[in-house]
Amino acid sequence: MALTVKGRATRQRIIEGAAAYLRSDDPAGVTLDDIRAITGTSKGQIFHYFPDGKEELFLAVARYEADRVLDDQQPHLGALTSWAAWDRWRDAVVARYRAQGRNCPLGALMGQVGSTPGANEVVTALLNRWQFHVQEGIVEMQETGLVRASIDPDRVAAAFIAGIQGGVQVLRSTGGVAHLEAALDTLVDYLKS
Amino acid sequence: MALTVKGRATRQRIIEGAAAYLRSDDPAGVTLDDIRAITGTSKGQIFHYFPDGKEELFLAVARYEADRVLDDQQPHLGALTSWAAWDRWRDAVVARYRAQGRNCPLGALMGQVGSTPGANEVVTALLNRWQFHVQEGIVEMQETGLVRASIDPDRVAAAFIAGIQGGVQVLRSTGGVAHLEAALDTLVDYLKS
DNA sequence: ACCACGGTGGACTGAGCGGTCCAGAACGTT
């Protein structure tokens, strides 16, 4: 399938339109017809650009959303070299998810797509990149002596990822960011102690 | 709807059969017909005992599973009065989810049911009870001087809940319990420090 | 001018599935 400039634009329009729609509404009941209407396209186009249909489209949207997750944390996440930087990062994460509210785009997508290999791969790749950045930050803090050397950067970075994921999970049920904040603050506190 | 003894038994059979089936298979594609076949019942019975249909049945299963979550952590969760008890609890949680593997019954159910008020209520109630027990444990440890008084039991208990939820979430994608262990160990370590 | 190929529109299909309905069996109460 060779795409022209126009074709790429349409494909992208479908992805972004679908992403926006899935972000606002409950994705459980989202149909291809909804997406068709929202993006001002037709069934023909959707299957032209995503031959495997719904699953392929949703996976493309998931990849798109996954990229945004890390983008929204930059530049803080990439330079966790001082306590001030950690605080800014913490605030960025909390702000992002507070704004997002109950509608976690990726979470909802995953609930939809289920546990296909492709879906797991998208999530795993995101979590790996995320954790890597946190780990890098911890290592750098250790090198400058701000964090004691006895802690295991990989392990604590994993704990951060788990804490954030869980905080967001709770947010999806309760609507509050208290757990997310508690997890982040407690772990940062742990690094400082 | 007045249920006889036989009726209650059938209703329970449906719930448990559905729970078992949902636990093993991908719940996204589970139909009422599947449940009917598994439980050896009929459409008539399902709607007799769950007049609101699929949603009511799934909610009943969710409640059933939610109860099991805490049950599986007992008696450890209810008596976090020594470091040994905390370790036993930690091991019980990890063992439970390791055995469960990728198939988180409640998580999958929630992905199915979506964000109905009823579903949120089930999850919120579970998390509250869970967090309460952890908080109680922290307070008791403080009273016996094993945990320093300067930490906020509520906040750290919330961090535990977030860490566990996130660890399970990661488990669902990667199949590994490393994140769950990292979260628990790091937070217990935090309490000890 | 032509032609080939990618882009676009939308009617149509087919099946899966939640939910309805009713007839009849079992039960238990008097």
Place this chain on the structure above:
DNA sequence: AACGTTCTGGACCGCTCAGTCCACCGTGGT
């Protein structure tokens, strides 16, 4: 034994929705 109530079975309905198909349009290369 008779009658009301609950339990059970399964045929049936209707709708939703992913996916198909094909005709037509736009564009760019020669």
